[in-house]
Amino acid sequence: MNLGGDIRFIDFHTHHAVGSPDTVVVKNLMAGEDVPQDFPPNTVFSTGIHPWYLTAELLDEMKTGLILTLAHPHVIAIGEAGFDQLRGPSHAVQRSAFIFQAELAEELGKPIIIHCVKGWDSLLKVRNELKPEMKWVIHGFRGTARLAATLADAGLWFSLGMKGLTEEVLSLIPEERLLLETDDSKGNIKDVYKGYSELTGKDVTEVTELIRTNFNNLFVK
Numbered sequence: 001m002n003l004g005g006d007i008r009f010i011d012f013h014t015h016h017a018v019g020s021p022d023t024v025v026v027k028n029l030m031a032g033e034d035v036p037q038d039f040p041p042n043t044v045f046s047t048g049i050h051p052w053y054l055t056a057e058l059l060d061e062m063k064t065g066l067i068l069t070l071a072h073p074h075v076i077a078i079g080e081a082g083f084d085q086l087r088g089p090s091h092a093v094q095r096s097a098f099i100f101q102a103e104l105a106e107e108l109g110k111p112i113i114i115h116c117v118k119g120w121d122s123l124l125k126v127r128n129e130l131k132p133e134m135k136w137v138i139h140g141f142r143g144t145a146r147l148a149a150t151l152a153d154a155g156l157w158f159s160l161g162m163k164g165l166t167e168e169v170l171s172l173i174p175e176e177r178l179l180l181e182t183d184d185s186k187g188n189i190k191d192v193y194k195g196y197s198e199l200t201g202k203d204v205t206e207v208t209e210l211i212r213t214n215f216n217n218l219f220v221k
């Protein structure tokens with residue numbers, strides 16, 4: 001994608017928000033869900049097999065559903081996809097679903113939005129095996145500084161919400177691999193921009209340029 005200067009805010013991962021003249025949102029859909037017939041301008045979509053809703057029995061059906069949803073031109077990313085050690089099916093099923101999605105991301109040239117709870121070793125192992133060219137974005141990161149540093153070293157991108165914005169984590173993430181989001185909260189993306197601006201001392205205009213450039217770069221190999 002190549003957004004111009006009229007776009008001031010990008011909500012990289014949301015379940016609720018919709019686009020507006022100065023805001024692009026990436027709204028999440030379940031694999032197999034139809035892209036709505038009518039959606040406000042500046043609304044694009046991601047779709048993936050989320051570990052919470054995955055079962056061994058449903059895996060094949062979800063893979064087919066994912067491919068169908070991905071066929072819509074407004075679906076720009078795969079996800080949420082990933083590993084969750086507290087919810088969802090066995091590790092083997094989660095791994096199989098994730099590898100399928102990571103390979104599809106390479107084939108289709110789309111980034112992945114990653115949901116990961118405690119499954120960091122599994123995630124990094126797949127990353128090492130596949131050596132993907134597409135960007136992998138950890139969404140809603142709220143882990144320790146040490147983990148942030150490990151993931152940043154591995155080349156991962158980050159999408160942070162209000163609760164993930166800490167000075168320590170921001171000092172460890174390359175700013176050119178950062179995006180902002182509201183996720184499941186009813187918060188406004190403008191407040192997340194403001195929070196980031198306050199923590200970094202950059203003014204909001206600088207932040208809007210940084211995040212817009214990052215977003216555009218996400219789709220460049």
Ligand SMILES: [Zn+2]
Nearest residue numbers: 028080183184
């Ligand atoms: Zn989400």
